Amino acid sequence: MFDRPPHLMKAAQLSALEGPSVLRVADVPVPSDTGRVLIEVRAAGVSYPDLLMTYGKYQKQVPAPFVPGIEIAGVVAAAPKGSAVSVGDDVVAFSADQGGYAEFVTVDPSAVAPKPPELDFGQAAALMANFQTTHFALTRRSQVRQGQTVLVLGAAGGVGTAGIQVAHALGARVIAVVHRSGTEELLRTLGADHVVALADGWATQVRELTNGVGVDVVLDPIGGVAFDDAVRTLASEGQLLVIGFAAGGIPSVKVNRLLMRNASVVGVAWGEYVRSNPTVFRESVDSLAKLIADGLRPHITARYPLDGAAAALAALERGEIVAKAVLDLS
Numbered sequence: 001m002f003d004r005p006p007h008l009m010k011a012a013q014l015s016a017l018e019g020p021s022v023l024r025v026a027d028v029p030v031p032s033d034t035g036r037v038l039i040e041v042r043a044a045g046v047s048y049p050d051l052l053m054t055y056g057k058y059q060k061q062v063p064a065p066f067v068p069g070i071e072i073a074g075v076v077a078a079a080p081k082g083s084a085v086s087v088g089d090d091v092v093a094f095s096a097d098q099g100g101y102a103e104f105v106t107v108d109p110s111a112v113a114p115k116p117p118e119l120d121f122g123q124a125a126a127l128m129a130n131f132q133t134t135h136f137a138l139t140r141r142s143q144v145r146q147g148q149t150v151l152v153l154g155a156a157g158g159v160g161t162a163g164i165q166v167a168h169a170l171g172a173r174v175i176a177v178v179h180r181s182g183t184e185e186l187l188r189t190l191g192a193d194h195v196v197a198l199a200d201g202w203a204t205q206v207r208e209l210t211n212g213v214g215v216d217v218v219l220d221p222i223g224g225v226a227f228d229d230a231v232r233t234l235a236s237e238g239q240l241l242v243i244g245f246a247a248g249g250i251p252s253v254k255v256n257r258l259l260m261r262n263a264s265v266v267g268v269a270w271g272e273y274v275r276s277n278p279t280v281f282r283e284s285v286d287s288l289a290k291l292i293a294d295g296l297r298p299h300i301t302a303r304y305p306l307d308g309a310a311a312a313l314a315a316l317e318r319g320e321i322v323a324k325a326v327l328d329l330s
Contacts, residue, residue: 006030011067011102012309012327017056020313023101025306028067031099036106037085038078039093042121044100045071045128046304046312046325047158048246053098054313062098068309069100069327071128072107073121083109084282090115092124092285094132096271101309101327110278113285116292126298126324130162132284133270137219137241138166139287141268146171148216151206151233154246155192156183159221161299161323164190167219169291175206175215177226183322190299190323203229214238214261227251234263243268299323 011028031038050068052058072093076085085091093112099105115124138144150167154160155176167174168191176192178184184195196205207214214235220227223245230240231254242265253265274281288296302325304312312325 009103010306012069012306013065013067014054016064017054020051020054020310020317023054023068023310023313025309028102030104031106033106035080037076037080037083037091037093037109037112038104038106039072039074039091039112040077041072041074041100041103041105042328042330043073043125044069044327044329045125046309046316046321046327047071047129048244048316049129050101051313051316060096067099067102069098069102069105070095071125072100072105073115073124074105076112077104080109083112085109085112085114090117090121092116092128094128094274094281096275101306103306103329108278111274111281113282116285116289118292119297121330122300122303122326122328123298125326126300127285127288127292129270130158130324131166131288131298132281133243133268134159134163134166134219135284135288136270136273137243137268138163138170138217141241141266142217142239144170144172144217147173149173149175149210149235150217150219151175151177151215151230152192152219153177153198153226153230154179154220154222155187155195156180156322157221157246158321158324159243159246160219161187161190163219163221164192165296165299166291167191169294169296172217175209177202177206180319180322186299186322198226203232206233210235217241219243222246223251224249225251228254231257231263231265234261236261236263238263240265241268242266300326302326303328305329
């Protein structure tokens with residue numbers, strides 16, 4: 001760690017809103033803001049919001065040039081007086097303003113928490129958005145209990161694999177529904193009790209696995225055409241948790257199906273919730289740390305150097321990243 005941060009740093013900077021192909025490593029000024037925590041980045045998560053940001057398609061748009069990256073793990077290089085962390089602390093952080101694909105980033109003090117010691121920096125970066133979102137979904141927007149059945153759509157992606165692991169850690173029976181072939185063994189290793197291919201008849205297969213009763217909770221990060229069938233898999237008083245629309249289509253709800261099952265569709269927007277309730281970031285990390293102490297580990301399938309940021313996002317865009325990829329700056 002530096003005794004004093006340098007004036008310039010390496011960062012993967014996006015020159016135009018044209019996708020990851022225009023992401024290049026450049027020398028840029030180290031950010032300076034005395035009201036924020038300066039973190040020497042050791043690892044940064046490669047996330048779907050990062051990819052959307054490179055095209056200007058995310059709900060929060062940043063004009064180019066900018067440095068992407070919202071999921072961060074590293075070491076505190078400077079901290080404002082009165083903050084809960086000190087210079088030299090190993091931390092995790094969420095940067096709503098981007099900037100994580102760099103040697104240094106500044107983050108609001110409310111979005112910084114101690115790194116769980118059981119995790120390396122790559123695993124810690126992978127703990128951020130996906131695990132926080134799915135934990136929020138399954139413990140606050142729903143209240144998953146031991147013995148319930150949770151169905152996870154998009155099960156091979158970052159949100160999906162995190163959802164499998166969190167649901168399993170909470171004691172649920174997990175049915176993973178996946179489009180990508182060759183992932184069944186990994187998904188079972190992560191905690192899926194059953195793996196169902198997202199193909200014609202998948203909802204019928206799920207109903208058979210539950211003896212016709214249906215599932216208690218559906219975790220849906222994909223939307224699209226799978227949504228209607230997902231509603232049909234719900235048990236009486238079941239919940240469908242809407243996390244995103246990775247499949248590209250925003251579905252509409254046929255409310256008569258909800259009526260007949262006394263079921264509900266529930267929105268899950270972790271980022272918006274944190275913006276309204278800043279203290280919950282630290283609470284979320286503390287709750288996940290308890291699951292980590294019991295053995296939960298974020299699964300990383302690829303680690304890239306900083307100058308591999310464009311390649312990492314391109315691989316994510318092509319659907320080649322199962323679970324999670326990170327940039328390793330350590």
